[in-house]
Amino acid sequence: xxxxxxxxxxxxxxxxxxxxxxxxxxxxxxxxxxxxxxxxxxxxxxxxxxxxxxxxxxxxxxxxxxxxxxxxxxxxxxxxxxxxxxxxxxxxxxxxxxxxxxxxxxxxxxxxxxxxxxxxxxxxxxxxxxxxxxxxxxxxxxxxxxxxxxxxxxxxxxxxxxxxxxxxxxxxxxxxxxxxxxxxxxxxxxxxxxxxxxxxxxxxxxxxxxxxxxxxxxxxxxxxxxxxxxxxxxxxxxxxxxxxxxxxxxxxxxxxxxxxxxxxxxxxxxxxxxxxxxxxxxxxxxxxxxxxxxxxxxxxxxxxxx
Amino acid sequence: xxxxxxxxxxxxxxxxxxxxxxxxxxxxxxxxxxxxxxxxxxxxxxxxxxxxxxxxxxxxxxxxxxxxxxxxxxxxxxxxxxxxxxxxxxxxxxxxxxxxxxxxxxxxxxxxxxxxxxxxxxxxxxxxxxxxxxxxxxxxxxxxxxxxxxxxxxxxxxxxxxxxxxxxxxxxxxxxxxxxxxxxxxxxxxxxxxxxxxxxxxxxxxxxxxxxxxxxxxxxxxxxxxxxxxxxxxxxxxxxxxxxxxxxxxxxxxxxxxxxxxxxxxxxxxxxxxxxxxxxxxxxxxxxxxxxxxxxxxxxxxxxxxxxxxxxxxxxxxxxxxxxxxx
Numbered sequence: 001x002x003x004x005x006x007x008x009x010x011x012x013x014x015x016x017x018x019x020x021x022x023x024x025x026x027x028x029x030x031x032x033x034x035x036x037x038x039x040x041x042x043x044x045x046x047x048x049x050x051x052x053x054x055x056x057x058x059x060x061x062x063x064x065x066x067x068x069x070x071x072x073x074x075x076x077x078x079x080x081x082x083x084x085x086x087x088x089x090x091x092x093x094x095x096x097x098x099x100x101x102x103x104x105x106x107x108x109x110x111x112x113x114x115x116x117x118x119x120x121x122x123x124x125x126x127x128x129x130x131x132x133x134x135x136x137x138x139x140x141x142x143x144x145x146x147x148x149x150x151x152x153x154x155x156x157x158x159x160x161x162x163x164x165x166x167x168x169x170x171x172x173x174x175x176x177x178x179x180x181x182x183x184x185x186x187x188x189x190x191x192x193x194x195x196x197x198x199x200x201x202x203x204x205x206x207x208x209x210x211x212x213x214x215x216x217x218x219x220x221x222x223x224x225x226x227x228x229x230x231x232x233x234x235x236x237x238x239x240x241x242x243x244x245x246x247x248x249x250x251x252x253x254x255x256x257x258x259x260x261x262x263x264x265x266x267x268x269x270x271x272x273x274x275x276x277x278x279x280x281x282x283x284x285x286x287x288x289x290x291x292x293x294x295x296x297x298x299x300x301x302x303x304x305x306x
Numbered sequence: 307x308x309x310x311x312x313x314x315x316x317x318x319x320x321x322x323x324x325x326x327x328x329x330x331x332x333x334x335x336x337x338x339x340x341x342x343x344x345x346x347x348x349x350x351x352x353x354x355x356x357x358x359x360x361x362x363x364x365x366x367x368x369x370x371x372x373x374x375x376x377x378x379x380x381x382x383x384x385x386x387x388x389x390x391x392x393x394x395x396x397x398x399x400x401x402x403x404x405x406x407x408x409x410x411x412x413x414x415x416x417x418x419x420x421x422x423x424x425x426x427x428x429x430x431x432x433x434x435x436x437x438x439x440x441x442x443x444x445x446x447x448x449x450x451x452x453x454x455x456x457x458x459x460x461x462x463x464x465x466x467x468x469x470x471x472x473x474x475x476x477x478x479x480x481x482x483x484x485x486x487x488x489x490x491x492x493x494x495x496x497x498x499x500x501x502x503x504x505x506x507x508x509x510x511x512x513x514x515x516x517x518x519x520x521x522x523x524x525x526x527x528x529x530x531x532x533x534x535x536x537x538x539x540x541x542x543x544x545x546x547x548x549x550x551x552x553x554x555x556x557x558x559x560x561x562x563x564x565x566x567x568x569x570x571x572x573x574x575x576x577x578x579x580x581x582x583x584x585x586x587x588x589x590x591x592x593x594x595x596x597x598x599x600x601x602x603x604x605x606x607x608x609x610x611x612x613x614x615x616x617x618x619x620x621x622x623x624x625x626x627x628x629x630x631x632x633x
Binding site for chain 2 (some may be wrong): 056058060094097101102104106110111112113114115123124128161175176191
C-alpha cells in the first residue's frame with residue numbers, strides 16, 4: 001500500500017450560474033504521495049485550480065462539491081475526509097495554512113496592500129499557534145531569510161508595493177511555509193513572473209521541499225517546469241483526469257492522445273518556416289472527449305482510455 | 307510628512323483667499339444692499355428718508371467706498387477676529403455666530419456618527435450576504451431613506467413623537483432646561499435629544515454610505531489578497547474587518563471633509579422644522595436681508611471648517627493607507 005497524504009476519489013464540482021450549470025470536475029481521481037512533488041498539468045479551464053481549492057476547502061459559491069471524497073492523512077493529526085467536514089468544523093482552520101498551504105499565481109495582488117510584509121507573514125503563525133506577537137515576528141524574520149529576502153531588518157517593515165514581483169512571491173512562499181504545512185499547493189506560482197525569476201522561484205521551492213520534506217502539489221501548464229520539479233504527473237482536461245504516472249513515464253511514454261498532443265505542442269528546435277504544432281493538430285482525429293474511467297495499466301500508472 | 311502638511315497648509319490659505327473673494331462678490335451680486343432694504347422698510351411704514359440720511363447710512367456701513375476697499379476692510383478685520391456688525395440683529399457678528407456654529411458642528415458630528423454606526427455594519431452585512439433576503443431588505447430601506455427629504459422625515463418624527471409618546475422634540479433642550487444656565491444635567495439633556503436631529507440629518511448620507519460601502523466591499527471581497535488571508539487561516543469575521551474593509555473604507559475617509567457642507571445645507575430646512583438654533587436658518591435670513599457681514603462670516607467660517615476637514619481627512623487617509631503616504 002502506497003503512502004499517500006491525499007487520496008482524491010470521484011470528486012465532482014459544479015458551478016451553478018444564471019447561464020446554466022457547468023460541471024467543473026467530473027469524477028476526479030488521483031493520489032498525492034507523501035513527501036513527493038505531484039504536478040497537475042492541463043490547459044486553462046481543465047479544473048486544476050478548482051481541484052486545489054477543493055483540497056483546501058476554499059471553493060466559493062457558486063461552486064459546490066457534489067460528490068466524492070478527499071481523504072487527508074496528515075502525520076500530525078488523525079486522518080479525515082476534507083469534503084465531509086462541515087463549514088464550522090475547526091479542522092477547516094487547521095487546513096488553512098496549518099496543515100495545507102497555498103502559493104498563488106499573482107504575487108502582485110496576493111498580498112494585502114495596506115499591511116506590512118512582516119505582519120502578513122507573522123499572522124499565519126498567530127492564526128495557528130499560541131505565541132506572542134514578538135515571537136511570531138522573530139519566526140517571520142527567520143522564514144523570510146530562508147526564502148532569500150535580502151536586508152530583512154528594513155524589508156520586514158515595508159509594504160508589498162515596495163517589493164518586486166519575484167520578492168513578493170518569496171513573501172507569499174514564506175507565508176505559506178511558516179507553519180511548516182504537510183502539503184504545499186503551488187497554483188501556477190511562476191506564471192506571472194519573468195523567466196529568470198521563474199527559475200529562481202522554482203529552485204527555491206525545490207530546495208525548501210528537500211529541506212522540509214513536505215508534499216507538494218504543483219499546478220502548471222508548463223511542461224518544462226514539470227520536467228524540472230515533479231516526481232509524479234496528473235494530466236487534466238475538461239474537468240477530468242486523463243493520465244497519471246511518474247514524470248518519466250508520462251513525459252517519455254505518454255499513453256493518452258491528449259497527453260501526446262500536449263507534449264507535441266512544446267515548441268522544439270524547428271526551422272523558422274515551420275508553424276508550431278498546436279494541441280489540436282497533434283491530437284488529430286483521436287477521441288479525447290469521451291469520459292472513459294481511469295484504468296490501471298501498471299503500478300501507479302493510470303490512463304483514461306477504453 | 308511634515309513637509310506635506312506644510313505644503314497643504316499653504317494651499318489651504320490660498321484656497322481660503324479665493325473663497326473669500328467669491329463669497330464677497332456673491333453676496334454683493336443681488337441688486338441693492340442693506341441700505342435699500344432699510345429704505346424700503348421705512349417707505350413701507352410711510353416715512354421719508356432725506357438724501358443726507360441715506361448718505362450717512364451708506365457712510366456708516368462703508369458702502370460709499372469702492373468694492374475692493376470694502377473687501378479689504380472686511381477681510382482684514384476678519385483675520386483679526388472681528389467679524390463685523392450684523393445689520394438685522396444690530397449686534398456684532400461675533401456675538402451671534404459662535405454658539406450657532408457650535409451647535410451646527412455638534413449636530414453634524416452626531417449625524418456623521420449616526421451615519422457610520424448604522425451604515426458600516428449594514429453595508430458589511432449587505433455585501434457579505436449579497437442577494438440574501440436581508441440584503442434586499444436593507445437595500446429597500448436604504449432607498450426609502452435616500453428618497454425621503456430630510457425635512458419630511460423631521461416632520462414625521464415630530465408628529466409621531468407627539469402622537470405616540472406625547473413628547474415635543476423641537477429644539478435642542480427640554481422645556482425645563484431651555485432658559486437655564488449651562489450645567490451638567492443640561493448637557494445630559496442635550497445629549498439625550500441630539501440623536502433626533504442627528505439621525506434625521508444623517509439619514510440620506512447613511513443610505514448613500516451603505517450602498518457605496520456595499521459596492522466597494524463586493525469589489526474587494528474576492529481579491530486575491532483576501533483569499534491568501536483566508537488560506538493562511540484567518541477566521542471569517544476578522545478576515546473581513548482586517549482586509550477588505552480596511553480598503554473599502556478608504557474612499558469614505560477621503561470624503562469625510564466633504565460631508566460638512568452637504569450636511570450643513572441639508573440641515574438648514576431640518577433646523578427650521580425642528581426649531582434648532584443652528585447656522586442654516588440664520589444664514590438664510592442674513593442672505594435674504596443682504597446682511598453682508600453676517601452672511602459673509604458664516605460662509606467663510608463654514609469654508610474654513612470644510613477646508614480644515616479636508617486636510618484632516620487627507621491626513622487620516624495617509625495614516626490608514628500606506629500607498630498614499632509614500633507617493
